[in-house]
Amino acid sequence: MKEDYKNIKVIGFDADDTLWINETYFREAEIEFGKLLSGYETLNKLDQELYKKEIDNLSLYGYGVKAFTLSMVESALEQSNYDVSQKTIEAILNIGKTMLNKPVELLDGVEEVLKTLSKKYRLILATKGDLLDQERKLERSGLTDYFHHIEVLSDKKETNYSKLLNHLDIKPSEFLMIGNSLKSDVLPLVNIKAHAIHVPFHTTWVHEQVSKKETNGKHYKTISSLKDVLKLL
CATH class of the missing domain: 1.10.150.240 (Putative phosphatase; domain 2)
Structure with a gap:
């Protein structure tokens, strides 16, 4: 099934292992x-x-x-x-x-993608973790100016995303989430009828892994590199 992104107004990016190594x-x-x-x-x-x-x-x-x-x-x-x-x-x-104190090492193509998409869409950072640490990493990354809104969530479940979309005042169909975790960045969005693109990282925490059964019948796109997003949007 081909994904239709024509109504997208806001694009959310995960941070760890989507924008930089973690x-x-x-x-x-x-x-x-x-x-x-x-x-x-x-x-x-x-x-x-x-x-x-x-x-x-x-x-x-x-x-x-x-x-x-x-x-x-x-x-x-x-x-x-x-x-x-x-x-x-x-x-x-x-x-x-x-x-x-680790340096922030951006993944391939990150700044190019954000720079290009920020001209057409409202970009937000939607991550989970410790607030101070995530703010510190974002500052070190040099990417702050590309984001309209920064959200550090306590968790990434359907309810968390629904509250975020209400706060942004957009419909699920107008939101696209991009991230490396099927459990946190993809399936919750699909379940609330938003869009999601999966960009796998070479290693995933066991807690973030999902079974094939959990992904059966779920519509989302998987790409090998973040730069491939530019071919879809």
Whole structure:
């Protein structure tokens, strides 16, 4: 089924792993965490337990590096039976600080796409995570001026998007979301009858993965590079 974008007035962009690299740093951090705690458990067990702790904490801490760091600390305490040293806790905190201080590395074609589309559409940034961290990354990215509106959501579900569209005073049919996550950037939009374009990133957090059953019958476009958006609009 061919997607029709002629009524689009506003285009929303996800930030992490759509505009700039992010998930890669989490994978690197998990490896460092595993090395620090390798004397207590196998790397596979440490990875599994850290993920469980992240999911358990989502409703309390939300998304982002700070939440991830707190989950690493809690997991380290539990997996070491509260025997982990103060120096190891400090090292874990430093993993989080290193992540927060990472340079913003834009993905291929990002500025070209935003510059071109901003001449015809109202662009917004719709991301989730820690507000301060996302604001910091956006500032470092040099992309702020392309966006009419910045929205850091607590989550990306149908209700969150519906509230956003009400705030923007547009119909779902007039909105297009572009992002790397089927779970967060595509399926919720399709479910409220808005448009979505999927731009996969080479690594995806397990929590963001969806099954083929969940995507069956859902109408959205998948492209290999953000630059391909210009061929569609």
